[in-house]
Amino acid sequence: MIDSRAIVDPSAKLANDVEVGPWSIIGPDVEIGAGTVVGPHVVIKGPTKIGCNNRIFQFASVGEDCQDKKYAGEPTTLTIGDHNVIREGVTIHRGTIQDAGTTTIGSHNLFMAYAHVAHDCVVGDHVIMANNTAIAGHVHVGDWSILGGFTAVHQFCKIGSHVMCGTSTVVLKDIPAYVMANGNTATPHGINTEGLKRRGFSTEAISQIKRAYKSLYRKKLTVAQALSELQVMAESCPEIEPLIDSVKNSSRGIIR
Incomplete structure (x- = not known):
């Protein structure tokens, strides 16, 4: 189940049926639950805990040190739930001690290619982040929200549940639950009726x-x-x- 060309740290804890593709690197302090598939050329750095039945595609970087200049190597964490799909080139960073010390991802989410989740973010369940969407540090995204491709969300913003953002939306303030938003900068366009x-x-x-x-x-x-x-x-x-x-x-x- 683990390709001979992968590098898995002896201290990493992988369920018996976890698959790891060639040239992937699983670092220390990483836990991966049953049924998860890690593709080729993936890097997972700890402390990171990944749940069950996730699929991580090639060239994703999961659990890396954050890009916050205040970060000084503290042992912060990343927690990912179950049944998530993390596509090619996605980057998800661990937290900072300036917040709760962890980045938290729920379950049943889809992170399309090249999406970015920064430090200390909290992403709920059933969220879709389309290609090249980026959420900055400390952002909260509610359940069932959809962020269209190239959406950019400012740090500390909160996006409510069932929100939909159009392509290339720039979010500088919070978006209440149910609201559809679009534009640079984001403006409301009714509720997400469909x-x-x-x-x-x-x-x-x-x-x-x-x-x-x-x-x-x-x-x-x-x-x-x-x-x-x-x-x-x-x-x-x-x-x-x-x-x-x-x-x-x-x-x-x-x-x-």
Whole structure:
């Protein structure tokens, strides 16, 4: 299962059925779960823990030291869940002690070719980062979000669940849950209706989320005024709660 031309550190912990392709390098303090396939020419550096049934394609760099100039070699970590696909040339860096000390990737995500996940990022589940998308340090990406190719996200930004960003979007502020965003710099363009339908949201829930979006973006209310209206709506439609939370928890301000 491990090609004779691969280099695997004796201290690395690989499940019995892990596959490692030729010329890949698995360093010390690396754990890889059952069913994971590591292609050729992959470099995985620890401390890194990778779950089960992931597939990592050629030339990916996983768990490398971050590019933050303050990083001084501290033993920070990377944690990756299950059933992720990490395509060619993807780079995922470990955390820094200036944050929680770890970069965290959930499960069932797709990182297309040449995507970059910087230090201390938190990526949820079922996220798609298309080709050449780059998220800077400390970025949080919510479940089921899709970042179109060449999307660039500024450090410390938060992207809510079920968000969709168009190609080449430049994100400098937080994007609330459910919102579609596009442009340089990102501006809101309604809610991700098609995505919500595919994920089983009811017609009534989608209708209420659209009403909430209008309160936040179309009625010329302040954020505080819009939140008051959203909290009333959420009493009869709990699906609005993620939108409220993503606005309340914004530290950089939301796109408007």
